Amino acid sequence: MVSDSRIQRIAVIPGDGIGQEVAEVGVKVLEAIAQRFALSFEFEWLPLGASHYLETGETLSDEMFTHLRDRCDAIYFGAMGDPRVPDMKHAKDILLGLRFKLDLFVNLRPIKLMHPEMTPLKRKGTKELDFVIFRENTEGLYVGMGGNFKKGTIDEIAINEMVNTRRGVERIIRAAFEWAVNNGKTRVCMSDKANVLSFAHGLWQRVFKEVSAEYPTIEARHLYADVLAMEMVRAPEDFDVIVTSNMFGDILSDLGAELVGGLGLAASANLNPGKVSLFEPVHGSAPDIAGQNKANPLAMVLTGALMLNALGHGEAASYLETKVEELLALGAVSADMRKSLGQDPQDALGTQEVGEKLIQLIKG
Ligand code: NAD
Ligand code: IPM
Ligand code: MN
Numbered sequence: 001m002v003s004d005s006r007i008q009r010i011a012v013i014p015g016d017g018i019g020q021e022v023a024e025v026g027v028k029v030l031e032a033i034a035q036r037f038a039l040s041f042e043f044e045w046l047p048l049g050a051s052h053y054l055e056t057g058e059t060l061s062d063e064m065f066t067h068l069r070d071r072c073d074a075i076y077f078g079a080m081g082d083p084r085v086p087d088m089k090h091a092k093d094i095l096l097g098l099r100f101k102l103d104l105f106v107n108l109r110p111i112k113l114m115h116p117e118m119t120p121l122k123r124k125g126t127k128e129l130d131f132v133i134f135r136e137n138t139e140g141l142y143v144g145m146g147g148n149f150k151k152g153t154i155d156e157i158a159i160n161e162m163v164n165t166r167r168g169v170e171r172i173i174r175a176a177f178e179w180a181v182n183n184g185k186t187r188v189c190m191s192d193k194a195n196v197l198s199f200a201h202g203l204w205q206r207v208f209k210e211v212s213a214e215y216p217t218i219e220a221r222h223l224y225a226d227v228l229a230m231e232m233v234r235a236p237e238d239f240d241v242i243v244t245s246n247m248f249g250d251i252l253s254d255l256g257a258e259l260v261g262g263l264g265l266a267a268s269a270n271l272n273p274g275k276v277s278l279f280e281p282v283h284g285s286a287p288d289i290a291g292q293n294k295a296n297p298l299a300m301v302l303t304g305a306l307m308l309n310a311l312g313h314g315e316a317a318s319y320l321e322t323k324v325e326e327l328l329a330l331g332a333v334s335a336d337m338r339k340s341l342g343q344d345p346q347d348a349l350g351t352q353e354v355g356e357k358l359i360q361l362i363k364g
Helices: 018-037 050-056 062-071 089-101 166-182 200-213 225-234 246-259 298-310 314-330 335-340 351-363
Strands: 007-015 040-045 074-079 106-112 130-136 146-149 157-160 187-192 219-224 241-244 267-271 277-281
Touching: 007 018, 007 062, 018 040, 018 074, 018 298, 018 314, 018 351, 050 089, 062 089, 074 089, 074 298, 089 277, 106 166, 106 246, 130 166, 130 246, 166 187, 166 200, 166 241, 187 200, 187 225, 187 246, 200 219, 219 225, 225 241, 225 246, 241 246, 267 298, 277 298, 298 314, 298 351, 314 351
Parallel strands: 007 040, 007 074, 074 277, 130 241, 187 219, 187 241
Antiparallel strands: 106 130, 106 267, 146 157, 267 277
8 A cells, every 4th residue: 555654665676687777777866856856765675586586486475565565655676587587487476476466457658759869760750759558467368377288299288368357458448548538638549459369359349449438538449459560650640548458568568669769768657546556667687788787777767757656746757757858868878779869889878877967967
């Protein structure tokens, strides 16, 4: 439960790989914001991740889960994924575990161009690239139901079930419409593959029709997921809110990220209003650049802005976003951003230096 006291307790789970590096910057930035806006945060660093799992065998204990659920106001999460844990057991238990057990059914992933030259799309600018993805976050292909039969033999059968409940589909679609109404947006596009998945996504179609009828001022559109991938590239200006199932939302959000500068800038919030929410960048642990001070911390920073917003600090969140835009305009960025800008990555700043520069701007 979110507490009423003025001090807000934020659990920090840096996780694996670059998660550690970007979380350190993210927290320093939030401390600078807290100072400027007279906010009180208490950061509690938690060691959950691959190393902790390999050392102790523990992923997410019941005590830890209860602590996060009952004693924290938000969870600020870096990334998970480690080559030493090839089956991702720890990430399934911790990241997916928290999404499921906290019932964080909305995975909100904004796609917003913050620098006009950072899109790979010709003739598209900040006006054309500004929408959000509402990814269903507790069902679909992610529930982990299934199994192998005759594993390792020529006759092997491998099954992963896709779960869609009436309740689950309705609440994410409704959340997308509500967000549109509350944020002055006029269009919601639902995306599925009902042409193939006639039972599962037939349900999405029926529920979308019913719920959209309750929002006559919002234009309701449907696109199959393959066509949506194409339309996001061809005409991104046609979208305000996209609502879709868990796996499609995962894939489309990486595509969307690339349209606005790459994973190094992509933020996300796992939400269920009234419950403790989890905030994480869209990117993973990036083992290819981990430990080299090369990771772009801005996805984590912008994830911090989503968290500030959810914690009731809308003004501080907008201020932080503006400062990130200023930083991008100055070109004080990491190698991935310089590549997005078509500039020489040689002169790029490191993870920590990007953070320091941003904090200077925040302090003003
Ligand atoms: P990834 O997102 O970690 O990396 C993809 C590419 O983007 C890499 O080239 C990487 O260097 C680059 N990249 C990602 N974030 C960056 C950043 N902040 N700055 C600069 N470059 C960045 O995806 P992957 O390589 O497929 O996955 C690595 C591991 O992370 C896997 O174990 C995967 O399952 C896991 N993963 C975790 C999360 C999460 O914790 N939320 C999300 C995605 C992937
Ligand atoms: C994401 C990631 C996760 C997902 C993985 C690491 C389980 O790709 O947050 O986008 O698929 O949801
Ligand atoms: Mn993903």
